[in-house]
Amino acid sequence: MPESRFEALCHDDLNTVTGVWSDLERSGFVTPFQSLQWIEVLLRTLAGLPNTRFFVVEVRDRHSQSPLMLLPMCLVQHRGYRVVEFASFDVCDLSMPVLAGNDALVDPKDAEYLWQAVVSVLPPADLIEITQIPKQYRGRVNPLACVPGTVPASVSRYEASIEGDPAKIVEGLANSQTRRILKTSNRRLSERGTVRFAVAETREDLDQLFPVMLAQRQERFLELGRYDLLTRSDIQTFYDSAVRSSLSTDGLARMWALFVNDEPIATCLGLVHKQSFTLLIITMAGGSWASCSPGIALLSRIIQWSAEQGLTRIDFSVSDASYKTGLGGRPEAMLELKLPVTTVGRTVHAVGRSLDDLKARLKAHPVLFAFARKLVRSARRSGRRIGTLRLQYKGPTHVIWFNILMPFCL
Template sequence: MQTQKLDVHEQPSEDGALAQTAISRLRQLSMKLAMAEIDISVFDAMQPLEGDWRTLERDNLQSLHQGYDWCAAWVSAFQRPLAILKGTYAGETAFILPVEIVKSRGLGVAKFIAADHSNINTGLFSRNFAESGGSIDAEKFAGQLRHALRGRADLLLLQNIPLEWRGRQTPLTGLPMVQNQNHAYQLPFFPAFEETLKQLNAKNRRKKFRVQSKRLEAAGGFEYLVPQASEEQHRLLDIFFRLKSARFASLGLPDVFADGETQAFLHGLIDMRDDGRQYFGLQMHVLRLKGANEGRVAAISGISRKGDHIICQFGAIDEELVPDTSPGEFLYWQTISGLHGKGVALFDFGLGDQTYKRSWAPVETAHYDVVLPVSPFGVLAGTAHRIVTRGKAHIKARPKLYKFTQSIRARIG
């Protein structure tokens, strides 16, 4: 999934390969020399950058979480100070890093806009800058970023960045990093659903689907819906908030969707849609029951799309309804099968190690955090972030220890 193999008939000739290698080396050398000439500006508003921003985000490999509309919805809801970093070279925009300042224990932390609800972050880079990958002078780049943020933030913390995404290395490689404790899980799509299933244990999965179908029919039946009306989409999102709140309460965990700003942000995403470029900010999918439970929602999920990339943002189930059918997994079957033939290449289950994700996703992608101190206090905060992140990774890599810490967390509430 991360790299593509050329068919034998498509292999470049030896001369062509040498030419491509020479061009690549010249591009890398040019980028290293150009780093000294890149000018980094800081903006406290999004609007002056909209034209350049929308041009950069057209690249299919840039995360939808750094898209202009996505960030605008968050900024409108939270109203945090912005410190958006724009790099310019030879009169052209080389990159935009959409950053906001989050106050934490008296420190100013520069983070990606909406970082707390992002499943993958890439930043926005011009194609030439993006394809330079590890050729950038990382030490000089880090120094320029520090200089740009001085007096605005103590720490630059850019989280959940894959070092390589669908064959392209991030230009942020070489900056001070720590591996995030959470990985992401993806299911590559093939032209037909049956081909996609072959990556998994297709026989057992089909058998499980048949059993789930029979149990749901025995309980009165079901319907899988993706309502097109905006009003119904907003109503379903409110149902998700209710179901998820009950789930968090049962586990003794804080509800990360409870605050009004987060709910306003997610509602704002629902009305963002552009069929021409295969984009929608948030779309609700639902498994609704019939019979004695007519109209009740057994499972619900919200997905986003940019080009051929689908990201599952969240999901919830009503634990009181048809628990023996695993309605959440049944809903994923309906969603994934229904997206075939619609130009999708990758279904992304997002961050977090869950059993259902591993059962559906044959690809696991490690994410990394850029941890770049800007001030002396930022050095301490960066060290603390590294220690905490590595500690969480250590715990999550040991199922028994992780289960124990989860039980303690639930008791504390």
């Protein structure tokens, strides 16, 4: 395959490629996180962050000028170094281009030439870092997974097929332990009142449920000593805008809730896209409700609802959790690509690798790992918003170092 086949262009304005993007969505392939609707909300609410520049790389066939793919990306200026990233802004769980309808870009022999074309139009940076790269998605090979230099990531994503009789789908997916939990949950919930599953369909529904989701999430993460991304007002605005924009278009982002009498005891925010349901946020009331397992009770009802709507797959998204495998989720390997470009970038990359190695060694010693995790979570509970390293933070040095070294405690 001649190197001259690929030609890349860099667009600083989304409007210049909106037409191409719409055409590729209609006739090609896109994940929900790179759908135009999701990206447009992202740009309205998050892309204005300081020191961040959003852009789109378009790859064409040099001879026919036909668009082959679009890669939403951003340049982030950190203190002392610059990084080119896939446009995630902490709300996109997958890094995969918007692709043309044919599957011609899967030959690993082409990947190096393709990547050279992309790199040739990237803005100057010290490091190129693309994480959460699925090897494939919905049967379509991810060209980024074929790029030389990709390595296995430390996280996996979980999927399950939900084809079959909706009334029996959960029972078929769940393992024996999860079936016992659901049986106990349903009994205990029924004892406390009238159980009702609801889909948010109006602005009034969202006005009620969105604050409940935030409150339940904050309470749970504070209890666990975990950093909660949803404490950020811009992230709250993003998700709120995403679900509200979907009301009028029967669009991407949806909310569901489980009520006992008139009290919402669990909420969920997820995506419905091309016969798939993607789980993003699930929250549940604590206290006396904890023994009723309201979170998994709600998720079981969403799975049944999804099957009733004709959806065929549930994507539990990234990170490990017992309920995902308990409901039939199977792990899918993820990759990442970290390429230093300058001496500064090589230094940043080397430090990052050293910290990853240190975290791996700590994990190999359960007693030390448990102690460090307990200390970090205790600090987060006492500081409430301590949990990630922020440049403006002026607190105790030991807390900063533990938060650098222990992000696996999130």
